[in-house]
Amino acid sequence: MLVYLTRRLTSLILSLAAASLVIFLVVEVAPGDPASYMLGINAQPDTVAALRAELGLDVPRWQRYLSWVTGMLSGDFGTSYTYRTPVSGMIADRLWVSLPLALYALTLSTLIALPAGIIAASRRGRAADVGVMAATQLGVAVPNFWFAMLLVLLFAIRLQIMPSGGFPGWEDPVQAMKALTLPAIALALPQAAILARVLRSSLIDALGEDYIRTARAKGLTRGQALWRHGLRNALIPVLTIIGLQFSFLLAGAIIIEQVFYLPGLGRLIFQSISQRDLIVVESVVMLLVFAVILVNFMTDLAYAIVDPRLRRRA
Template sequence: MLGYLTKRLISLTLSLAVASLVIFAVVEIAPGDPAAYMLGINAQPDTLAALRSELGLDQPKAQRYLSWVTGMLTGDFGTSYTYRAPVAQMIAERLWISLPLALYALALAALIAFPAGILAAARRGRPADLAVMAGTQLGVAIPNFWFAMLLVLLFAIKLRVMPSGGFPGWDEPLDALKSLTLPAVALALPQAAILARILRSSLIDALGEDYIRTARAKGLTRWQALRRHGLRNALIPVLTILGLQFSFLLAGAIIIEQVFYLPGLGRLIFQAISQRDLIVVESVVMLLVFAVIVVNFLTDLAYAAVDPRLRR
């Protein structure tokens, strides 16, 4: 187990190093000058040069990369070109919205998908299975932003039981959770549909294994064999999907945050790209990549917990 953990840690470190190089290179080659964007098209050359010097844009790219990386290692993400505020502070403020939203949506997706997937596998070929598969097909097909607008029309405008957008802050936890409910449901629906289909397929494969037939021969019902023996062995592909879904929910909620006017990380990176605020774009994208890699690392550890063969 120690060797497996060491290999995964080395892979994590190398992945972060390569990701930082790629992110910096891609953002730097993007067209446009942040200083020229801030000052406008009529800016004087000496004023433009002074602002570039103040922002550190006149330094060699290698020096800027090293300063950015070493700063991140110490918790200093730099200063926003546009807002003239510490990037770390901006990220921390937005993370307290995007992270709970992602966790909330993932929990809803799991609560929907696990019972649906298990029911479909246990009732394969029966009306319950057909109903679940039809529902998951619909969930995959419906765009989440369109579903989000339907939720707003129904629950916020017609029934007036949920807020249509905005975020009141965590001073009132119930109001904050209420404001995240519709966005979380909109994000959870397609993820729950995907997860339920993967779980059903994995469970059906597990039910065809010899150890399931042996369990049935010993007197266990189909449901008991599925719950005691099939479910754990079917979890490895499900854990992979869960890890990928959390990463997607954390990084890919830009449209949903726009629909519900949530000041999260997705909205921050959208604004930073439109304003050519390079340091914010680099730092937020690197943070999201770090989250994806760490979640994959934790997923690998969960594999080892589920499958004892990996510990050797």
């Protein structure tokens, strides 16, 4: 187990280092000089040069890379070109919206998908299965922003029990959760549909295995065999999907953030790109990469907890 852990950790650190380099290079070679963009087309060359010096853009690239990386390690993400405020503060504010939203959506999606997948697999071919499969087909096909608009129409405009958008901040947790509920549902439904389908097919595979027959021969009922022997064996692909979905929810909620007017990471990155605020772009992308790699690491740990065979191997 220790070997497994060290291996995973080593690969985590190496991936982060590689990712930081790639992000830096890509942002560097992207066309558009932030200084001249900020000053407009008619700026004097010496004004641009002065701004470049002020922003620290005149030093060699490798120096800027090093100071960026070392800064990040000590929690200093630099200063936004556009807003002239520390990037770390900007990210932290947005993270307080995006992270709870992602977790909220993931919890909802798992809570919907688990029972749906289990019911469908255990009643394979019967009405419940057909129903779940039809519903998930719809969930996969319909885009989440459309769900979002339907939810707003129903709960915010018709019933008026939920806010239609905006985020009041965490001073009042109840209001904050209320503001996140509709976006979380909109995000969760398509994810739940995918997850339920994966769980169903993985569970059907597991139920066809020899050890299920052995369990039945011991005197377990169908249900007992499913819960005790089928479910855990079906979990590995499900964990993979949950890991991928979390990464997606963290950064990919941009359309939903737009629909509900939430100040999340997705909108931050969109604004920064359009304003050539490279330092913010770099930092947010790095943060997202870190989140993805961390989630993968945790998924790997979850595999090892679920499956004893993986504890030995790499």
